[in-house]
Amino acid sequence: MVCLSQRSQAKFRMILAILILIAVELVHPTVSCKNETCSQLLRHSLRLTRLMSKRTTELLETYKTSQDFADLICDMQMDNVPVSTVSGQTISQRILSVYTHLKEFLPHMKTVMEQQKDLNPPTNPVAEGLNRMITHVRHIAVRVNCILEILQPNIPIPEPAESPTGIPHAQNIFQQKAYGCIVLTRLQELLSQAVQEQKSLKKGKMCRKSTKNGS
């Protein structure tokens, strides 16, 4: 009887481990990466990044038009807004930098969207565009995460927390508008660099290499 109970406990532990593994796999965001081939992933990621870069440019134009802003204000320095510069020596580091920056921009975009909703309710094309943009940027982040998994499968990808922007709430309207424009401008720059990085990935035959490695 004792033996049987021990066997049962061992089985239970095994099943429990498998279930936990399955659960982890299910909730892990990178699980979607396995549904696509590398080339599909890279192609879709590049197209999406290119689309968002274009959309951001359009949105920025719309923003500037609606806010009656000069380009000069959008280029001014603001410390709490993430920089658009992609850093890193290797391609993996640079893609990771893209991924990190995308994550960093998300709370700022939300803030700008809320500010825009407050400023020009309710039919504000900028707020609506920003809302869609947030979703797409989040999707780009998922794609880039998958690319990182391919690029460095053994290295865990650090997940930057979507922390508060650090921007004080007591901004006046001008400051809010300037802040929004700076965020969109830097996001557009980031996305442009992200396109370039992914293009270089495509040129670098990342998928062929990974396929060989994989095989």
Add this chain to the structure above:
Amino acid sequence: MGSSHHLLVFLMFLHYAVGFTYNCVKILPDSSSSIVVEVGKNFTATCHLLEGCAYTSDDIEWRLGNLSIAKQSYHRINETAVSVTINISSDMSDWLKCTAPKESLSYKPRSIYGILLRAGYPPLKPKNLSCIAVQEDKDISPNLNCSWDPGSRNPQIDTTYTVYANVPGTVLTHKADCKHLARFCVVNLETFPIHMVLKVWVEVKNALGSERSELQSDSSYFVKPNPPLNVQVLTEDKFPTSLMVTWKHPIDRTILKLSYAIRYRKATSDVWIEVRVPESFTRGYIESFRLQSLEPYTQYVVQMRCIGESNSSYWSNWSPSVTERTTEAKPASAPDLWRIIRPTSNSRNVTFIWKAPVKANGKIRFYNLSINQNNEKFESHNIIADNLSQMYSMELPAGKMASIEITAYNSAGESPKATLSIPRSDKELPGVEDMSWSVRDEKLQVKWTAVLPLPHPLKLSEYLLEWVKIPQSVHQKELPAGWQRVPKNVTVTTLNAGLEKFKRYNISVYPIYKYQSGHVWHFQPGRPVTRPAYVQQGPPKEGPTVTVTKSKKNSAELTWEEIPLDSQQGFIIHYTIFYAIGNTKQWKSETVGPNVHSYVLTDLASETDYVVYVMASTEAGSVKGTDCTFKTMKYGDGEVEVIVVVVCLSFLFLTVFIIMICLRKREVIKKLLWPQVPDPSDSSIAHWSPDFPIKADLPKEDVSVVEVDVFDGKSLCEEDKGVLPLKKDKYLSEEHSSGIGGSSCMSSPRHSVSDSDEGDSGQTTSSTVQYSTVLGSGYKGQTPSHQPPAFARSESTQPLLDCEEHPDHLNESQSRSSYFRRGRELEPGVLAPECDGGSLTFCPVQEEEASPIAEEPPASALCYMPQKSGYRPQ
């Protein structure tokens, strides 16, 4: 004491009241709502008797609704519990009750407990899940329209469908609750996940279970783009067989890169030809494509649609149709040339008719018609191409052959030539041996026997079927005939002509022979075989009008005109003659053939009114003509003539018979008619003038009566008024018996007697009248010139003449007078001198000479007719 008694009674009442509602049974499983049970499965419920219950398990009874459940389904568990197992069917949604019945005359309370069962099915797995996000403006709609097939089985219980959508890798899952038994639902994704993997699933749940269907694919798979924008079709002058199609991308390539398909059809056709624009063509994301291998001068309808590259999305709808015509090319085929030959008295009238080339490749502007007679160029014409003048007529002598060439021209060039030869009348080539036709699917199917091979160089080229409407239309716009060519190996075909119903057509089959002369092929038709035909027959439009040409005693000849061809509407198979007497409506009928147009009705009643009409029949029906009424004769042919002849002959025989009798019995008749008259000469008168010797030998019998017309205005009697002393001349008498001309002084002896009878009733033939003769004494002092008057008395019994008795009558006798005499015995020479020179004469009229009795010379004017042998003038 009293109050405690009341309290006891109240408690007892309360006890019984509570006892009536007290329930000491309970069913497990139990539920505050209904218990859902699956159809087809067994369901077991247990009824428990609670503590203190006076019943035993034997008292428990199960009921479903109002029906008791058979005891065989019970299972007694112990003294206080009985279970029941029932197989659930779809109609078992009802109360399952456990009862412990109250015995009659028992104080035990009745117990009952029930649970509500709801029978149903677990949900079926949704099939064919599909979700579509349509294009909205320049983006993809976030609304994902999902649909599925829920299956045909109704679960009978509340079943919910929920659609979920999630982008793998993200935590946000969108959800949409759908209606009961929904087949489609819309889930709002807020932002469509472009270039992401999208996972969509539909979950169906009810109390008996749940099912799920899932889709996971690239998000473009769910996209349905708009059709291509601004689709245009362009023509190019130098490319008559191609059309350039241009368009605009409906969506940005960064969202969805598209591949395109073009479909086109001729405007006159319903068959589409689809062309998939190769993706290699669109790699540069061009927006134009050239359709090639089209037909020149043909109108095409073009549409476009698009799909995600590599079929990564749904197809868009087709774009609106764009119609364009390719440019003209020179005609690729020859005109279809044919001829109609009508023989005239000493020539042939040939009409050439033609159809535009089948592959005209443009609008035919004109035709060039070139005619050769006996291999010499005869004439050439350019004929403008319009519907009115696609024919040309000429006279061709019977002894000449002709060859015709025709070429069609459009703006791009000329067509190949069509040629046709017409031989001399005596050089016709043989035709097919036989042909027949039938109707199939409301079309004429013509069948013929193939022609026998002809000697070299003649070869059979094809057959030509010609149809001509009879009677021919007078409309100038219509070609006088239609024709259709069929290959030479075909001997049965269907006429592809819009032949009118109820119209007669002459269908002809011509073999077309060909022979090569030089490098040119000549085509010559053979002799035709022609049959009349209808594509559909109908009853005649009108019936024949019948007329009665001869009506006899027992027969009548009817005649009717043939119904005009336009009104026949079919082949007349027979005529039926209906006839009846007057209004009796007892019709008799006679049926005659279609070629009969007159008929003799026999066995008719004489002198009877008849009504007759003729009904014409085709295979499709009959139509009666107008009524005609006639009357048969009373007598037959020759009957009247026979009667007349018989009557005439009878009269003739009778006359002859009477004459014969008269001849035989003439003596008797004579005696009857002319009784013996006493001859005055034989009288016994005492003296007789010596100047007038009596000839006793004169025959007494020969007395004749002579009527003489007096042309002279003065009658004898008138003359006598002034001259003659004696008017009562017994030789003169009026002719009363004749009734004509009033009185007459002369009469036949018989009449005289009769007149005497009438004039003097007192005198009869039997009475004796004394006759006297006045002799030469003159009258009223006048002296006769040469004869002495004498008077002699006679003892004759002969009655007096009328003139004697009625002198008045003498005045009346102006027109006619007669005298009677003893003709042959008279001496002509005696009286003649007396008639000369006298004013008063009793002269015979000139007719006397013509008269058979006018032998006597005219009497003297001064005397009466002397009567030497009878009466004498006095």
